[in-house]
Amino acid sequence: MAISGYHSHFVDIGTHRLFVAEHSPECPRGAVLLCSPFLEEKLFCRRILKNLAESLSEQGWLVIRFDGYGEGDSEGELSNADLVTSASDCASLIHLLRERVDGPIVVVGMRWGANIALFSNIENVDAVMAVDPLSSGEEYVQQLLRQNLTTQMATWGGVRENREALLAASEQGRCINIQGFDLGPKLISQMRKVVLPSSVSAKKVSIIRTGLKDSELPPFWQEHVDKLGATYRLAEGRPYWFEPKIYDPTQFALTSVVSEQFIEWFA
Amino acid sequence: MNWTEEIFEVRGADGLMRRGIVTLPERTTTDAAVVLLPAGLKDRVGPHRLYVRFARFFASHGVPVLRMDALGIGESDGEFGVAFNGAHYRRIQSGLFVDDTQLAMMGLTEKYAARRFILAGLCGGAITAQLTAASSNARVAGVLSFSHVAVLDEEGPVALRTRSEVVSNSRAYIRKIFSFDAWKRIFLGESSLRSIVSTVAELAYLSLEKAGLVRVRWANENPQFFSSFRCLQQAHIPQKMIFAERDARWTAFRELVVDGFLDGQLRGKGYDISVIAEANHEFYLSQWTQQLIQLSFQWVRSVLNLPRTFDVVADQGTGNEDDVVEGARAMNEEAGVPPSLMSHRIITSIEELEQWRDQWNNVEAQRISSSPFSSYLFSLCWWKHYAASNYELRVILVFDGDTLIGIAPIYLQTALYKLNVATLHLIGQGESEKEEVCAEYQDIIAIAGRETAVVNEVIEALCGLDEWSKFAAKDLLSDSLILKCLLSELKRRGMTTEFRETGQRYRIRLPATWSEYLSGLSQNHRRKINLARRRLAECGDGHISVVETADELPAAMQALAELHARRWAQRGLPGVFSSRRFMKFHQDWTQHLLRSNRLGLTTLSVNTQPIASLYKVLDGTTAYYYQSGANIEDWGRLSPGRVMLSAAIERAIEHGYKWFDFMRGSDESYKSNYGCETDPMYAVAVFRNNAGGRLAKKISSIKSRVSALAGRVK
Numbered sequence: 001m002a003i004s005g006y007h008s009h010f011v012d013i014g015t016h017r018l019f020v021a022e023h024s025p026e027c028p029r030g031a032v033l034l035c036s037p038f039l040e041e042k043l044f045c046r047r048i049l050k051n052l053a054e055s056l057s058e059q060g061w062l063v064i065r066f067d068g069y070g071e072g073d074s075e076g077e078l079s080n081a082d083l084v085t086s087a088s089d090c091a092s093l094i095h096l097l098r099e100r101v102d103g104p105i106v107v108v109g110m111r112w113g114a115n116i117a118l119f120s121n122i123e124n125v126d127a128v129m130a131v132d133p134l135s136s137g138e139e140y141v142q143q144l145l146r147q148n149l150t151t152q153m154a155t156w157g158g159v160r161e162n163r164e165a166l167l168a169a170s171e172q173g174r175c176i177n178i179q180g181f182d183l184g185p186k187l188i189s190q191m192r193k194v195v196l197p198s199s200v201s202a203k204k205v206s207i208i209r210t211g212l213k214d215s216e217l218p219p220f221w222q223e224h225v226d227k228l229g230a231t232y233r234l235a236e237g238r239p240y241w242f243e244p245k246i247y248d249p250t251q252f253a254l255t256s257v258v259s260e261q262f263i264e265w266f267a
Numbered sequence: 268m269n270w271t272e273e274i275f276e277v278r279g280a281d282g283l284m285r286r287g288i289v290t291l292p293e294r295t296t297t298d299a300a301v302v303l304l305p306a307g308l309k310d311r312v313g314p315h316r317l318y319v320r321f322a323r324f325f326a327s328h329g330v331p332v333l334r335m336d337a338l339g340i341g342e343s344d345g346e347f348g349v350a351f352n353g354a355h356y357r358r359i360q361s362g363l364f365v366d367d368t369q370l371a372m373m374g375l376t377e378k379y380a381a382r383r384f385i386l387a388g389l390c391g392g393a394i395t396a397q398l399t400a401a402s403s404n405a406r407v408a409g410v411l412s413f414s415h416v417a418v419l420d421e422e423g424p425v426a427l428r429t430r431s432e433v434v435s436n437s438r439a440y441i442r443k444i445f446s447f448d449a450w451k452r453i454f455l456g457e458s459s460l461r462s463i464v465s466t467v468a469e470l471a472y473l474s475l476e477k478a479g480l481v482r483v484r485w486a487n488e489n490p491q492f493f494s495s496f497r498c499l500q501q502a503h504i505p506q507k508m509i510f511a512e513r514d515a516r517w518t519a520f521r522e523l524v525v526d527g528f529l530d531g532q533l534r535g536k537g538y539d540i541s542v543i544a545e546a547n548h549e550f551y552l553s554q555w556t557q558q559l560i561q562l563s564f565q566w567v568r569s570v571l572n573l574p575r576t577f578d579v580v581a582d583q584g585t586g587n588e589d590d591v592v593e594g595a596r597a598m599n600e601e602a603g604v605p606p607s608l609m610s611h612r613i614i615t616s617i618e619e620l621e622q623w624r625d626q627w628n629n630v631e632a633q634r635i636s637s638s639p640f641s642s643y644l645f646s647l648c649w650w651k652h653y654a655a656s657n658y659e660l661r662v663i664l665v666f667d668g669d670t671l672i673g674i675a676p677i678y679l680q681t682a683l684y685k686l687n688v689a690t691l692h693l694i695g696q697g698e699s700e701k702e703e704v705c706a707e708y709q710d711i712i713a714i715a716g717r718e719t720a721v722v723n724e725v726i727e728a729l730c731g732l733d734e735w736s737k738f739a740a741k742d743l744l745s746d747s748l749i750l751k752c753l754l755s756e757l758k759r760r761g762m763t764t765e766f767r768e769t770g771q772r773y774r775i776r777l778p779a780t781w782s783e784y785l786s787g788l789s790q791n792h793r794r795k796i797n798l799a800r801r802r803l804a805e806c807g808d809g810h811i812s813v814v815e816t817a818d819e820l821p822a823a824m825q826a827l828a829e830l831h832a833r834r835w836a837q838r839g840l841p842g843v844f845s846s847r848r849f850m851k852f853h854q855d856w857t858q859h860l861l862r863s864n865r866l867g868l869t870t871l872s873v874n875t876q877p878i879a880s881l882y883k884v885l886d887g888t889t890a891y892y893y894q895s896g897a898n899i900e901d902w903g904r905l906s907p908g909r910v911m912l913s914a915a916i917e918r919a920i921e922h923g924y925k926w927f928d929f930m931r932g933s934d935e936s937y938k939s940n941y942g943c944e945t946d947p948m949y950a951v952a953v954f955r956n957n958a959g960g961r962l963a964k965k966i967s968s969i970k971s972r973v974s975a976l977a978g979r980v981k
Contacts (some may be wrong), residue, residue, distance in 0.1 A: 008274050008286065008342055009274060010272065010274075019288075021342060039315075040314065040315070043309055043310065043312065043314070046310055046341060047339075047340075047341075047346075047347075050342070051346075067312075071316075072312050072316070072319075073272065073288050073311075073312060073319065078316075151547065151551055152923075154513070154547065155513045155545065155546075155547045155551075156513075156545075156888075156923040156925075157779060157923050158921070158922060158923025159923070160922060160923055161864070165864060177551055177552055177553070179314070179315060179549075179551060180314055180315025180316075180317065180549055180550070180551035180552075180556070181315050181316070182553060243352065244352065245351060245352060246349065246350065246351055246352070247308065247347060247349065247350060247351070247352050247355055248349045249339075249346060249347060249349075250346075250349065
């Protein structure tokens with residue numbers, strides 16, 4: 001039964017329960033699955049995604065946000081998580097959305113959530129929008145390792161385990177602690193292999209990147225935009241996915257750019 | 268999984284919805300609930316899901332927990348405007364979420380019949396909890412704060428410095444007062460004279476404040492903190508504050524509140540402060556999180572007077588242990604006690620012990636102070652090489668429910684000849700002196716916050732074992748559980764106990780830099796170190812190598828053994844490496860240490876000839892100096908021992924270790940030259956009140972007299 005307005009609940013997808021927040025209009029014209037950033041970035045982006053979801057809901061879209069396995073309020077532990085579970089969480093929720101709406105289904109992913117959206121390549125999805133994706137899993141893992149080193153420096157005044165030692169420990173089965181999150185060896189190993197795909201099954205693909213006005217699209221991204229046959233849009237602004245000095249949960253430019261893309265696709 | 272989670276919603280008079288997640292136990296054992304409040308702008312999940320783990324643990328032990336999003340946070344309605352983070356934090360620190368917290372308590376009362384509340388939170392959540400409790404004390408049973416904050420954040424830089432910054436800067440200036448370079452920098456305008464003058468003025472203020480003549484406001488004190496704190500004390504609402512040692516918030520809190528307001532006392536009327544060693548602001552590492560949760564639960568259990576678990580004494584050897592445990596479980600369930608049972612199991616075979624490897628490591632990781640000689644790998648290695656036909660394992664595992672929370676790593680040495688008695692030793696001790704490993708700082712292992720429960724259960728286990736007459740342990744620190752708890756309780760049960768000092772632990776509290784370390788040594792010793800290093804450098808062919816791969820290990824061990832033997836040969840003794848068993852033990856253990864990056868084995872060579880060797884064990888925050896050897900006969904002019912030791916200390920500083928531990932030494936040890944702090948170490952013995960115990964006591968007494976006589980004769 002569709003409930004109009006905001007509604008949060010737990011969805012049992014068979015193997016575990018996921019926390020899901022729904023923003024549903026009276027008669028949805030389609031549905032959107034929002035894939036959040038990962039780890040602490042997710043915490044900083046929760047309100048941004050909530051506001052984005054409300055904005056899309058006002059435009060007639062049934063929007064759901066969720067916490068993946070081992071994240072947020074969902075069941076499980078990240079130390080046991082892997083990318084297959086992430087992809088399967090997305091696929092299960094898309095399946096549920098497909099049963100509820102007749103219109104198009106769009107997956108909007110932010111940061112690592114964008115990479116998951118592209119990597120999962122879920123069938124029955126009409127469009128994928130990747131907001132500030134990472135260029136590769138390896139690059140992201142290196143960023144996460146840097147956070148671990150920063151924590152070591154701040155805590156112990158020096159680095160006790162460098163990147164190589166951390167990765168070697170992960171290969172031997174130990175978790176790597178990133179800002180308090182224990183990432184299991186399987187997840188780390190899979191993440192390092194993730195690259196941007198050259199094609200996805202969705203017919204419509206868009207890549208949105210946040211940057212300063214008139215920022216040029218780097219050649220790497222231009223190449224992938226071309227490969228994917230995607231549209232590219234720039235959201236004018238500064239990175240919002242870590243604790244900023246200025247708190248802005250609305251990210252007006254980003255919300256506008258996403259809305260414009262929806263209008264272009266489904267007007 | 269013995270908890271469930273539900274969405275929690277409560278609408279305020281403003282029409283806006285506050286949301287959260289409530290975690291409910293399968294069986295609630297209290298009329299109270301814990302409310303976890305937002306850590307600044309972070310939502311109900313908390314940093315790295317800390318709040319989720321906390322709530323699920325508490326619910327699984329019978330206590331419901333609400334993780335709440337205040338207005339504008341997480342899933343709740345409302346919105347914060349675009350502004351500096353500092354401005355938002357300041358509003359939160361001034362009580363922005365107090366009304367929402369009271370609304371949440373009302374919602375919990377209406378929907379879940381909660382009558383009392385523990386308000387809890389990290390950082391901004393801590394001050395919200397305290398301010399709310401002060402304004403609605405009738406229903407608040409206690410306040411639980413993590414990384415509490417007593418200052419107000421600002422958008423811009425803080426004008427006034429904290430006391431510690433003033434003191435630290437002043438010390439630095441005093442150290443440089445005779446430094447030509449420092450004065451040169453001032454005259455050239457490279458150092459800020461204004462900053463120096465300002466520090467001196469602030470130091471003067473600090474002195475006046477210490478003398479009680481003025482009360483200076485420092486670093487944006489939050490006036491509401493102090494008034495609400497007093498309010499809780501007057502209303503008899505207890506507060507538990509848990510801090511992280513490496514958190515700047517703790518430094519600020521300690522000087523502002525503990526030193527400036529609470530007379531330096533960590534415990535007092537209505538409050539209790541614990542500090543988790545090494546932890547950072549948000550308790551990133553899982554052992555810190557677990558300690559935080561354990562300490563919290565222990566305190567909440569006492570505040571809410573939760574029913575105590577029925578303690579089980581496992582009936583060893585009769586085969587009906589499970590019946591006893593099940594019987595106790597049934598009794599607990601009948602009494603509404605959470606499904607948590609203290610019990611123990613005695614491991615008698617190495618095969619059985621190997622199954623507990625991961626759990627042992629887990630307990631060791633959650634201890635307040637760990638030691639490499641209490642690790643599973645050390646114990647296993649020692650047992651593999653030293654266990655004789657008259658050694659029998661008696662490792663006591665202590666459980667709370669199904670969770671291993673403590674270990675007493677002991678074994679029984681039965682009599683080989685008549686004038687000996689069955690004695691319990693810690694694994695790693697009790698071998699003959701000529702081949703002894705010298706395992707120090709051993710103890711009963713218990714996860715933080717559960718020490719008493721573990722020792723009580725170990726005592727039950729020891730009393731249930733009738734095969735021993737004496738328990739002996741040595742090289743214990745004064746804060747060891749054996750010395751602090753076990754000994755007095757066994758004495759209370761009619762056993763005879765004795766303890767004596769065996770020496771001192773020598774360890775260096777390492778500063779941030781090698782030069783800072785050197786500057787703290789006596790001039791004479793500093794000169795000796797510098798001279799030794801210079802001579803080595805001048806000799807040109809000196810080289811220190813560190814074992815990094817398994818291939819390099821055998822040669823380095825062999826060099827250590829030979830150099831160690833040389834040193835002892837000068838005293839006319841063979842040295843402990845002449846023992847085949849000792850050598851094999853270390854060949855094995857060093858391999859394990861190397862694999863886990865905890866070995867520090869270095870060799871000093873001149874022209875490829877090893878002339879000194881040093882063996883360290885690295886563990887957590889401490890580098891343990893375990894063994895060394897040097898060829899003094901041929902290379903004494905280079906002071907190879909001193910070079911190696913100073914290099915080892917320097918390396919420990921570079922790698923961020925907090926302590927360089929020389930381990931036990933006598934009162935007149937050379938170790939005292941290295942700027943060490945000392946702590947006494949003890950040996951203890953417990954004699955049972957039976958024939959064997961009395962015989963053991965007699966033997967011990969005779970041995971002491973003979974030893975004293977021998978000393979006098981020498």
